[in-house]
Amino acid sequence: xxxxxxxxxxxxxxxxxxxxxxxxxxxxxxxxxxxxxxxxxxxxxxxxxxxxxxxxxxxxxxxxxxxxxxxxxxxxxxxxxxxxxxxxxxxxxxxxxxxxxxxxxxxxxxxxxxxxxxxxxxxxxxxxxxxxxxxxxxxxxxxxxxxxxxxxxxxxxxxxxxxxxxxxxxxxxxxxxxxxxxxxxxxxxxxxxxxxxxxxxxxxxxxxxxxxxxxxxxxxxxxxxxxxxxxxxxxxxxxxxxxxxxxxxxxxxxxxxxxxxxxxxxxxxxxxxxxxxxxxxxxxxxxxxxxxxxxxxxxxxxxxx
Amino acid sequence: xxxxxxxxxxxxxxxxxxxxxxxxxxxxxxxxxxxxxxxxxxxxxxxxxxxxxxxxxxxxxxxxxxxxxxxxxxxxxxxxxxxxxxxxxxxxxxxxxxxxxxxxxxxxxxxxxxxxxxxxxxxxxxxxxxxxxxxxxxxxxxxxxxxxxxxxxxxxxxxxxxxxxxxxxxxxxxxxxxxxxxxxxxxxxxxxxxxxxxxxxxxxxxxxxxxxxxxxxxxxxxxxxxxxxxxxxxxxxxxxxxxxxxxxxxxxxxxxxxxxxxxxxxxxxxxxxxxxxxxxxxxxxxxxxxxxxxxxxxxxxxxxxxxxxxxxxxxxxxxxxxxxxxxxxxxxxxxxxxxxxxxxxxxxxxxxxxxxxxxxxxxxxxxxxxxxxxxxxxxxxxxxxx
Numbered sequence: 079x080x081x082x083x084x085x086x087x088x089x090x091x092x093x094x095x096x097x098x099x100x101x102x103x104x105x106x107x108x109x110x111x112x113x114x115x116x117x118x119x120x121x122x123x124x125x126x127x128x129x130x131x132x133x134x135x136x137x138x139x140x141x142x143x144x145x146x147x148x149x150x151x152x153x154x155x156x157x158x159x160x161x162x163x164x165x166x167x168x169x170x171x172x173x174x175x176x177x178x179x180x181x182x183x184x185x186x187x188x189x190x191x192x193x194x195x196x197x198x199x200x201x202x203x204x205x206x207x208x209x210x211x212x213x214x215x216x217x218x219x220x221x222x223x224x225x226x227x228x229x230x231x232x233x234x235x236x237x238x239x240x241x242x243x244x245x246x247x248x249x250x251x252x253x254x255x256x257x258x259x260x261x262x263x264x265x266x267x268x269x270x271x272x273x274x275x276x277x278x279x280x281x282x283x284x285x286x287x288x289x290x291x292x293x294x295x296x297x298x299x300x301x302x303x304x305x306x307x308x309x310x311x312x313x314x315x316x317x318x319x320x321x322x323x324x325x326x327x328x329x330x331x332x333x334x335x336x337x338x339x340x341x342x343x344x345x346x347x348x349x350x351x352x353x354x355x356x357x358x359x360x361x362x363x364x365x366x367x368x369x370x371x372x373x374x375x376x377x378x379x380x381x382x383x
Numbered sequence: 384x385x386x387x388x389x390x391x392x393x394x395x396x397x398x399x400x401x402x403x404x405x406x407x408x409x410x411x412x413x414x415x416x417x418x419x420x421x422x423x424x425x426x427x428x429x430x431x432x433x434x435x436x437x438x439x440x441x442x443x444x445x446x447x448x449x450x451x452x453x454x455x456x457x458x459x460x461x462x463x464x465x466x467x468x469x470x471x472x473x474x475x476x477x478x479x480x481x482x483x484x485x486x487x488x489x490x491x492x493x494x495x496x497x498x499x500x501x502x503x504x505x506x507x508x509x510x511x512x513x514x515x516x517x518x519x520x521x522x523x524x525x526x527x528x529x530x531x532x533x534x535x536x537x538x539x540x541x542x543x544x545x546x547x548x549x550x551x552x553x554x555x556x557x558x559x560x561x562x563x564x565x566x567x568x569x570x571x572x573x574x575x576x577x578x579x580x581x582x583x584x585x586x587x588x589x590x591x592x593x594x595x596x597x598x599x600x601x602x603x604x605x606x607x608x609x610x611x612x613x614x615x616x617x618x619x620x621x622x623x624x625x626x627x628x629x630x631x632x633x634x635x636x637x638x639x640x641x642x643x644x645x646x647x648x649x650x651x652x653x654x655x656x657x658x659x660x661x662x663x664x665x666x667x668x669x670x671x672x673x674x675x676x677x678x679x680x681x682x683x684x685x686x687x688x689x690x691x692x693x694x695x696x697x698x699x700x701x702x703x704x705x706x707x708x709x710x711x712x713x714x715x716x717x718x719x720x721x722x723x724x725x726x727x728x729x730x731x732x733x734x735x736x737x738x739x740x741x742x743x744x745x746x747x748x749x750x751x752x753x754x755x756x757x758x759x760x761x762x763x764x765x766x767x768x769x
Contacts, residue, residue, distance in 0.1 A: 273464060273466065275466040276466050276468065278428075278462070278466065279460070279462060279466040279467075279468075279529075280468075280479070281432075281433070281453040281454050282433075282453055282454070282458065282460050282480075283454075283486070284480055284483030284484060284485035284486045285484070286452075286484075289483075289484075297470050
């Protein structure tokens with residue numbers, strides 16, 4: 079993609095050099111203008127960089143402030159890691175580490191279950207049109223239309239009755255509303271992009287349909303699985319409303335847990351900030367780990383000849 | 384032996400196969416020839432069990448295949464898109480059938496077969512390469528290799544040579560039938576290239592709009608084409624189709640009245656007909672029935688020259704032939720409407736011949752074919768010969 083651009087630039091440089099050699103160059107002026115444009119672009123990017131990272135920097139500053147300097151509006155304070163120590167050490171009577179583990183269990187569980195159910199569903203819906211298949215797919219997607227708040231009260235009642243309230247199973251189950259449609263819809267388009275002839279070839283090679291799925295179709299959509307897993311994980315991890323209403327202590331997650339520090343007689347913004355920053359770490363690590371799959375995943379269509 | 388009876392298949396409102404009947408004998412190399420969209424691939428996939436017909440039966444070696452899954456049919460197919468597994472090496476692509484539960488071979492035997500097949504197709508050096516690094520020609524050979532690597536009841540080959548460059552295609556065409564496995568195995572070969580069909584097919588089936596129009600040996604197809612479209616499909620330059628009518632005494636009279644040839648036809652006098660004359664039955668020198676015209680264009684083909692002649696008594700450009708009635712199939716020029724014919728002549732005969740020069744043609748009537756005049760969407764059927 080960058081090749082032609084580089085070519086042009088090189089050719090222009092060459093032309094500029096030629097002009098420079100005879101001493102008077104319209105090429106020289108052009109080069110200057112380009113340099114100014116480059117600086118402007120850099121400045122704009124730096125501006126955006128500051129804009130984008132400012133909230134995070136603010137949180138970082140907040141998390142490093144001692145409690146008594148929290149509300150000072152000038153930037154002089156004695157930095158301390160005390161907030162992190164308190165948060166991770168289960169201070170203030172809030173078992174933040176447990177919330178953290180809960181979040182991991184619940185998010186990983188939700189993604190795993192979604193993949194287990196969603197991959198075959200996506201494959202089937204991409205390959206076979208059966209009666210009502212489109213309606214089924216639409217229904218699945220429609221879970222994402224309604225705000226979670228509209229269903230949360232009935233869910234709360236159901237969960238209380240079924241004994242799912244404040245359990246891992248309950249959380250993993252309810253997070254399917256978030257992750258499953260994502261997995262099915264994204265993976266469906268990946269499977270649809272694969273020519274069915276690959277699996278047909280496998281059938282004629284003597285493999286069953288299941289084997290054709292596992293040996294041919296699934297390996298070819300791996301980049302898609304990586305991409306959708308990350309997305310689903312982030313959505314599950316960031317979900318707030320479900321754990322807020324459907325958990326109390328045992329299965330509570332970091333999103334709700336981080337806010338516990340705001341309760342009590344005085345809101346402890348420094349602890350909330352520290353908790354929030356700690357809870358950013360897993361999605362960030364995951365994104366960095368599977369980054370190379372992500373890039374391939376997004377350009378997958380180009381692989382076919 | 385493959386037997387298709389009354390196969391009908393529709394995709395939504397489009398009919399792909401319309402009561403298709405086909406018999407391929409044991410060990411026969413059968414070429415299915417037709418334009419794109421005629422239903423060739425659908426026919427193959429129906430035999431393979433990848434498409435289920437709406438009606439009709441598929442039999443393989445006398446066994447009805449209804450309800451038999453593709454992996455239990457024991458046929459091997461080469462897809463036009465190659466359908467190679469892009470995440471595997473060439474070796475693993477070839478090994479795929481030999482590792483499957485139904486065709487599994489002991490590792491040593493499998494290795495021997497893979498090497499043998501790779502050698503046969505000249506792809507030994509590529510075995511460790513991922514398929515993605517291969518050229519189209521190499522991919523096509525790997526796809527063919529995946530078919531040949533294991534014994535099968537039937538080979539189904541979907542345009543396996545179409546993406547090769549001209550030289551390689553010619554070479555593979557010559558080699559394909561010499562391959563032992565191909566010689567022994569019933570093969571249904573799909574192509575849109577009539578040269579390929581003539582060169583390879585023990586028998587040829589011409590398919591059009593989801594039906595078999597004609598099956599026969601290459602001689603039968605060549606000398607007794609079912610209709611003008613079959614006649615046009617074989618031979619380059621194409622067969623010349625001269626418009627004319629049947630006379631009272633059972634002869635063909637060309638539209639301009641230039642020639643009259645005795646024919647045997649099953650049609651009443653006065654019927655509008657087309658006389659089919661292969662370019663090689665026209666000559667600039669040999670004795671025979673004479674036609675006159677002017678040279679339209681000449682094209683040197685090497686040792687011989689293709690001459691296209693605008694018929695009509697030495698009429699210059701712009702003149703309309705008396706009687707008119709030129710069918711579109713003669714390649715009548717839009718500027719004149721005069722029927723044109725092509726012939727291939729030795730270079731010596733065409734020395735000094737240029738556009739608009741008057742020429743005399745002679746016609747050898749031995750292989751003359753007589754067709755009904757074409758109608759829209761319905762090519763004229765053959766109704767007679769000399």
